[in-house]
Amino acid sequence: MSKITAAITGVAGYVPDYVLTNKELETMVDTNDEWILSRTGIKERRILKGEGKGTSHIAVPAVLELLKKTNTKAEEVELLICATTTPDMVFPATANLITAEVGAVNAFGYDLQAACSGFLYALATASKFIESGQYKKVIVVGADKMSSIIDYTDRATCIIFGDGGGAVMLEPNTEGYGILDSVLKSDGTGAQFLHMKAGGSRKPASIETVQAREHFAYQEGQQVFKFAVKGMADVSAEVMERNHLTAEDVAWLVPHQANKRIIDATANRMGVGSDKVMLNIERYGNTTSGTIPLCLWEYEKQLKKGDNLILAAFGGGFTWGAIYVKWAYDPK
Ligand SMILES: CC(C)(COP(=O)(O)OP(=O)(O)OC[C@H]1O[C@@H](n2cnc3c(N)ncnc32)[C@H](O)[C@@H]1OP(=O)(O)O)[C@@H](O)C(=O)NCCC(=O)NCCS
Numbered sequence: 300m301s302k303i304t305a306a307i308t309g310v311a312g313y314v315p316d317y318v319l320t321n322k323e324l325e326t327m328v329d330t331n332d333e334w335i336l337s338r339t340g341i342k343e344r345r346i347l348k349g350e351g352k353g354t355s356h357i358a359v360p361a362v363l364e365l366l367k368k369t370n371t372k373a374e375e376v377e378l379l380i381c382a383t384t385t386p387d388m389v390f391p392a393t394a395n396l397i398t399a400e401v402g403a404v405n406a407f408g409y410d411l412q413a414a415c416s417g418f419l420y421a422l423a424t425a426s427k428f429i430e431s432g433q434y435k436k437v438i439v440v441g442a443d444k445m446s447s448i449i450d451y452t453d454r455a456t457c458i459i460f461g462d463g464g465g466a467v468m469l470e471p472n473t474e475g476y477g478i479l480d481s482v483l484k485s486d487g488t489g490a491q492f493l494h495m496k497a498g499g500s501r502k503p504a505s506i507e508t509v510q511a512r513e514h515f516a517y518q519e520g521q522q523v524f525k526f527a528v529k530g531m532a533d534v535s536a537e538v539m540e541r542n543h544l545t546a547e548d549v550a551w552l553v554p555h556q557a558n559k560r561i562i563d564a565t566a567n568r569m570g571v572g573s574d575k576v577m578l579n580i581e582r583y584g585n586t587t588s589g590t591i592p593l594c595l596w597e598y599e600k601q602l603k604k605g606d607n608l609i610l611a612a613f614g615g616g617f618t619w620g621a622i623y624v625k626w627a628y629d630p631k
Contacts, residue, residue: 340559415614
């Protein structure tokens with residue numbers, strides 16, 4: 300019997316309407332459009348506005364679009380994994396809120412947290428459920444409402460992050476398409492450079508933690524930058540090497556959208572030209588778990604069956620990784 304692989308058979312995305320421009324940020328913190336654009340490549344990002352709205356409100360429209368595009372009934376979905384760092388609540392899992400909202404009554408769901416590498420970790424995990432033959436319809440969501448943990452008085456972080464997300468459908472394939480390899484890494488010694496100080500079990504919320512603004516993302520940008528440049532480039536090169544892929548063999552690099560300079564460094568290391576690099580950081584900034592599915596969604600029409608894609612990410616933890624995907628369908 301031929302080997303079962305997990306093919307991506309559809310992709311969908313969602314970004315909220317509100318556009319937070321660099322110009323508007325200039326009115327909030329001491330920064331300017333030229334600095335932000337030259338240091339990060341970001342011009343604007345989306346923000347989910349509205350009382351009581353969380354990450355599931357980004358994920359649900361993406362999943363509904365995905366079900367429609369893939370002609371899938373919600374009841375057919377067997378598993379939904381949601382990669383997020385900004386769950387609606389500490390518990391229950393956002394995946395459960397999503398499955399309930401879309402009517403995926405036969406699916407079980409859980410969240411996976413690996414900061415900006417979350418989508419890749421979730422994709423690799425989900426692919427194993429397909430490869431084992433246990434499930435035939437699995438949805439992987441990557442979504443974050445980063446504005447819920449960003450301090451809009453901290454210019455080191457508020458310029459970078461935005462809200463958004465996407466989802467992919469995974470189904471079995473026996474012709475060699477889909478997720479073919481993954482290199483995933485983590486190193487907890489990097490936690491000190493990118494984390495949220497309070498709100499977890501070490502330091503539950505209190506008046507003091509709120510007053511000290513400890514419920515926001517804390518980042519030492521230069522340290523993160525240094526590790527990210529090396530980490531993302533290393534794993535991308537590694538996944539190419541072990542699958543005997545040359546730069547010519549790679550149709551697309553699908554990089555986590557953290558900083559244009561980190562993306563350029565990864566593409567350079569792989570020897571891949573900028574015309575093969577998916578990019579939307581200019582419009583969305585860093586949506587954490589959302590960046591890679593949002594790229595796939597926006598570039599879907601340019602993807603052809605048989606294209607070799609390298610998905611690469613780096614994030615808090617530190618976590619990083621690269622996944623080799625052979626695209627399974629032509630534009631519909
Ligand atoms: C955050 C980041 C954009 C900062 O860029 P940088 O080139 O490292 O900038 P530095 O922190 O060295 O600061 C350079 C100068 O700009 C200033 N500066 C910092 N933020 C600024 C802002 N938003 N606007 C204007 N000036 C700013 C600094 O105060 C510093 O001034 P000084 O030279 O007078 O001391 C960059 O470090 C980065 O992208 N890091 C990785 C972040 C990331 O990817 N995080 C997500 C995890 S995947």
